[in-house]
Amino acid sequence: MKKLLIIPFALLLFWTAHPQKVNEEDSIMLRKIYDEALVNGKSYEWLRHITKNIGHRLSGSVGAERAVEYTKQELDQLNLDKVWLQSVMVPKWVRGIKEYAYIETSPGNTTVVNIRALGGSTSTPQGGLKAGIIEVQGIEGLKKLNRSDVEGKIVFFNKAMDPRFIETFGDYGNTVSQRSSGAYEASKLGAVGVIVRSVTLKEHETPHSGGMSYRDLPLDQYIPAAAISTTHANVLSSMLKLQPDLQFYFNQTSKMMPDVESHNVIGEIKGSVHPERIIVVGAHLDSWDLGEGAHDDGAGVVQSMEVMRMLKDLNYKPKHTIRVVLFMNEENGTRGARKYAEEADKNTEPHIFGIESDAGGFSPRGFSFACSDEELAYLKQWQPLFEPYLANLFVKGFSGVDIRPLEKENNIMTGLKVDSQRYFDIHHAETDVLELVSRRELELGAAAMASIIYLVDKYGTVNYPVE
Amino acid sequence: MKKLLIIPFALLLFWTAHPQKVNEEDSIMLRKIYDEALVNGKSYEWLRHITKNIGHRLSGSVGAERAVEYTKQELDQLNLDKVWLQSVMVPKWVRGIKEYAYIETSPGNTTVVNIRALGGSTSTPQGGLKAGIIEVQGIEGLKKLNRSDVEGKIVFFNKAMDPRFIETFGDYGNTVSQRSSGAYEASKLGAVGVIVRSVTLKEHETPHSGGMSYRDLPLDQYIPAAAISTTHANVLSSMLKLQPDLQFYFNQTSKMMPDVESHNVIGEIKGSVHPERIIVVGAHLDSWDLGEGAHDDGAGVVQSMEVMRMLKDLNYKPKHTIRVVLFMNEENGTRGARKYAEEADKNTEPHIFGIESDAGGFSPRGFSFACSDEELAYLKQWQPLFEPYLANLFVKGFSGVDIRPLEKENNIMTGLKVDSQRYFDIHHAETDVLELVSRRELELGAAAMASIIYLVDKYGTVNYPVE
Numbered sequence: 001m002k003k004l005l006i007i008p009f010a011l012l013l014f015w016t017a018h019p020q021k022v023n024e025e026d027s028i029m030l031r032k033i034y035d036e037a038l039v040n041g042k043s044y045e046w047l048r049h050i051t052k053n054i055g056h057r058l059s060g061s062v063g064a065e066r067a068v069e070y071t072k073q074e075l076d077q078l079n080l081d082k083v084w085l086q087s088v089m090v091p092k093w094v095r096g097i098k099e100y101a102y103i104e105t106s107p108g109n110t111t112v113v114n115i116r117a118l119g120g121s122t123s124t125p126q127g128g129l130k131a132g133i134i135e136v137q138g139i140e141g142l143k144k145l146n147r148s149d150v151e152g153k154i155v156f157f158n159k160a161m162d163p164r165f166i167e168t169f170g171d172y173g174n175t176v177s178q179r180s181s182g183a184y185e186a187s188k189l190g191a192v193g194v195i196v197r198s199v200t201l202k203e204h205e206t207p208h209s210g211g212m213s214y215r216d217l218p219l220d221q222y223i224p225a226a227a228i229s230t231t232h233a234n235v236l237s238s239m240l241k242l243q244p245d246l247q248f249y250f251n252q253t254s255k256m257m258p259d260v261e262s263h264n265v266i267g268e269i270k271g272s273v274h275p276e277r278i279i280v281v282g283a284h285l286d287s288w289d290l291g292e293g294a295h296d297d298g299a300g301v302v303q304s305m306e307v308m309r310m311l312k313d314l315n316y317k318p319k320h321t322i323r324v325v326l327f328m329n330e331e332n333g334t335r336g337a338r339k340y341a342e343e344a345d346k347n348t349e350p351h352i353f354g355i356e357s358d359a360g361g362f363s364p365r366g367f368s369f370a371c372s373d374e375e376l377a378y379l380k381q382w383q384p385l386f387e388p389y390l391a392n393l394f395v396k397g398f399s400g401v402d403i404r405p406l407e408k409e410n411n412i413m414t415g416l417k418v419d420s421q422r423y424f425d426i427h428h429a430e431t432d433v434l435e436l437v438s439r440r441e442l443e444l445g446a447a448a449m450a451s452i453i454y455l456v457d458k459y460g461t462v463n464y465p466v467e
Numbered sequence: 468m469k470k471l472l473i474i475p476f477a478l479l480l481f482w483t484a485h486p487q488k489v490n491e492e493d494s495i496m497l498r499k500i501y502d503e504a505l506v507n508g509k510s511y512e513w514l515r516h517i518t519k520n521i522g523h524r525l526s527g528s529v530g531a532e533r534a535v536e537y538t539k540q541e542l543d544q545l546n547l548d549k550v551w552l553q554s555v556m557v558p559k560w561v562r563g564i565k566e567y568a569y570i571e572t573s574p575g576n577t578t579v580v581n582i583r584a585l586g587g588s589t590s591t592p593q594g595g596l597k598a599g600i601i602e603v604q605g606i607e608g609l610k611k612l613n614r615s616d617v618e619g620k621i622v623f624f625n626k627a628m629d630p631r632f633i634e635t636f637g638d639y640g641n642t643v644s645q646r647s648s649g650a651y652e653a654s655k656l657g658a659v660g661v662i663v664r665s666v667t668l669k670e671h672e673t674p675h676s677g678g679m680s681y682r683d684l685p686l687d688q689y690i691p692a693a694a695i696s697t698t699h700a701n702v703l704s705s706m707l708k709l710q711p712d713l714q715f716y717f718n719q720t721s722k723m724m725p726d727v728e729s730h731n732v733i734g735e736i737k738g739s740v741h742p743e744r745i746i747v748v749g750a751h752l753d754s755w756d757l758g759e760g761a762h763d764d765g766a767g768v769v770q771s772m773e774v775m776r777m778l779k780d781l782n783y784k785p786k787h788t789i790r791v792v793l794f795m796n797e798e799n800g801t802r803g804a805r806k807y808a809e810e811a812d813k814n815t816e817p818h819i820f821g822i823e824s825d826a827g828g829f830s831p832r833g834f835s836f837a838c839s840d841e842e843l844a845y846l847k848q849w850q851p852l853f854e855p856y857l858a859n860l861f862v863k864g865f866s867g868v869d870i871r872p873l874e875k876e877n878n879i880m881t882g883l884k885v886d887s888q889r890y891f892d893i894h895h896a897e898t899d900v901l902e903l904v905s906r907r908e909l910e911l912g913a914a915a916m917a918s919i920i921y922l923v924d925k926y927g928t929v930n931y932p933v934e
Contacts, residue, residue, distance in 0.1 A: 034631070038631050164501070164506060166501070166911070390634075419830045419886060421905050421907040425905070438888050440635075441888045444633070
């Protein structure tokens with residue numbers, strides 16, 4: 001009996017939700033896009049160059065400049081209508097010599113542990129810093145302590161990511177605060193340094209870096225901050241239980257330099273009906289200075305370029321202007337994103353839709369739209385088109401760090417939603433290398449991005465219908 | 468206007484499809500299962516032992532026997548109601564010395580290529596086999612040739628997997644026939660050997676092995692068969708275009724030995740309401756003799772064991788008997804599966820539901836049910852429970868090689884459906900190692916399996932309702 005009821009309602013729902021908008025032409029076009037990505041895809045070869053011939057690309061580094069040059073040159077070869085560089089001043093932080101750290105239980109009795117300076121951190125005093133160390137669980141743990149507990153010590157932030165979140169990003173916000181604000185908060189209580197458990201769900205000996213800030217602290221209250229691998233965080237925690245007065249030593253020579261000029265890399269295909277309206281696809285060109293920035297965000301960069309290549313090679317003539325933006329400085333400043341958004345405002349260019357890929361080159365599962373309920377309902381008419389590609393999760397949510405500044409009430413900024421299980425294995429670490437990127441997963445992501453762009457371009461959005 | 472219509476119908480659909488069966492208790496139980504897998508999971512540590520301390524486990528090998536012993540011993544520690552071994556005679560094939568092959572364009576002018584003997588293949592003549600080689604695209608390509616084209620030559624089957632299938636298994640059937648039947652078909656036309664393009668979508672230098680059969684050929688018509696890496700298949704194909712009369716040499720000492728005794732490893736928790744009805748969870752304990760059999764099918768083995776551990780540790784008292792079966796000899800004979808099904812029949816044990824994990828320890832996406840439309844509609848009432856875990860794809864389809872012999876009209880055999888993009892990177896190859904298994908992906912698979920088993924156990928199926 002149950003079954004007899006289900007079928008007609010399901011059909012009714014289908015027809016109600018899909019008036020005339022999704023047709024066979026769209027289904028055929030998506031198939032063409034996916035075939036193009038999987039058979040003739042260029043994304044993986046681009047990524048090979050970016051990761052193996054260029055390597056990591058921290059803002060202000062030679063790697064970042066070489067990546068600007070290379071991606072500009074590759075976009076130039078796609079016969080887009082226009083390719084250009086947008087100048088932006090970026091912070092320049094240098095890591096210095098390889099960091100070194102150990103736990104000392106008695107003079108000469110030491111256990112070496114793996115640390116990497118956090119991005120933005122100052123150096124230790126020359127010769128390194130040795131002090132007592134006190135473990136806390138996150139910023140909230142520190143705030144339970146008094147100045148007398150902390151003064152003259154290193155604070156060891158050891159809050160672990162919670163493995164119970166099915167989407168691993170779910171707990172990033174909860175644990176990353178000790179990395180980004182730990183030094184600031186600890187310094188205010190008189191701490192001399194900060195060691196932070198790597199923000200990862202993997203237990204391994206690789207430290208994961210990432211940004212931190214001293215906010216409004218005076219320069220003389222800057223204290224050095226470093227990430228420790230999760231394995232060694234566990235070792236340190238165990239040893240502290242046995243011997244709370246042990247000493248911790250670390251040495252790093254990282255420092256901030258004056259800002260330098262860098263660039264966003266931009267290319268576009270002019271629209272035939274609404275050339276003034278922009279659909280943007282993007283990712284960030286910079287990376288941390290560990291590993292190769294393969295997933296974060298080399299993958300997003302080459303997927304965004306691949307969207308443009310496919311539209312050209314499939315001879316698609318867009319109604320709107322479709323623009324790729326490779327943003328500089330997402331990791332430690334988002335200067336490129338802010339510069340791009342400022343210029344877009346200044347030039348009164350309506351950005352009707354945007355999509356960013358910055359969650360790694362993993363199997364795409366759908367899209368996370370920063371939009372109204374009305375826009376989501378409209379977008380969902382296209383959901384069945386993505387079912388054959390297993391990328392039909394359409395939810396409201398976060399778009400992306402670089403396109404968020406473009407969000408307006410009447411537009412839709414979107415994050416490519418990918419399988420998140422392996423992301424924190426490689427995030428900001430030496431393990432973020434090409435070998436851990438699956439060519440097919442990368443290509444499927446590019447195809448999903450191109451497909452949603454095609455649909456938005458063809459039909460417009462609720463607030464920007466195609467005239 | 469459209470939106471106003473969608474919502475009431477969607478709600479109606481929801482309530483129609485979910486009468487009273489799915490309740491908050493179930494939602495809480497699934498959350499408990501997932502938390503248990505992600506926080507206290509044992510699957511990865513078991514897999515570490517199986518891959519690193521034991522290694523590959525071809526039927527009849529010492530590895531296979533050690534795996535029987537180890538998994539029996541681990542199941543013994545779970546306090547199940549019964550753990551036992553089921554004896555089964557299995558084929559024993561040995562690879563012999565490392566294979567060696569080259570392309571010879573003129574005497575002394577050789578290009579070494581990577582090959583591995585196909586499982587079941589005979590050896591080359593002592594000292595190796597050198598002959599002309601002719602390229603064909605699959606069995607259908609061979610069938611276009613005459614005996615005079617093939618006689619005295621090596622046949623090079625070079626049909627590639629089609630990358631356009633979104634689920635990579637989609638093209639396995641089309642390409643694997645040249646591996647399994649190539650030697651049989653080529654021998655009938657007088658060929659002296661067979662070289663087969665590895666069944667993988669990855670272009671790399673690693674050959675992928677797998678089974679083959681001579682069927683009813685007389686012994687003296689057995690010809691040696693080996694897989695060549697995709698990279699070297701491309702090299703060979705290019706060189707053949709330039710020089711069709713080049714020579715190919717290969718040497719392998721593989722051979723079949725007499726059958727030996729081995730075992731399925733079985734454990735169960737007795738049901739409280741229908742102890743005679745069996746819900747089975749399983750995977751295969753054997754692997755090919757390259758790599759570590761980490762994804763294929765170490766992952767499935769430890770996930771199946773983990774289902775039992777979680778049910779026990781969560782103190783769940785099943786209504787039906789829940790049985791784990793670790794099948795021997797899936798890869799080259801399925802003797803274990805057939806033996807188990809025969810015994811189940813002999814003992815008239817109704818197997819009301821089964822689930823197998825044999826598609827790699829990748830992110831679970833849902834289930835592939837071998838069942839009737841009516842059963843599928845019934846199962847789909849549980850689909851919303853799996854939405855928070857992104858494992859809510861419920862489709863009719865293939866169950867698994869080992870549980871397929873248990874299929875009846877009135878029961879449901881099920882395959883755990885996982886993301887398939889990386890599977891053929893590692894399938895039957897040296898690349899199938901623990902390092903390429905994500906702990907979280909593995910654990911999520913075990914949780915999905917335990918969750919569907921919990922629901923079937925609690926509510927029964929259409930044909931076997933709980934009294």
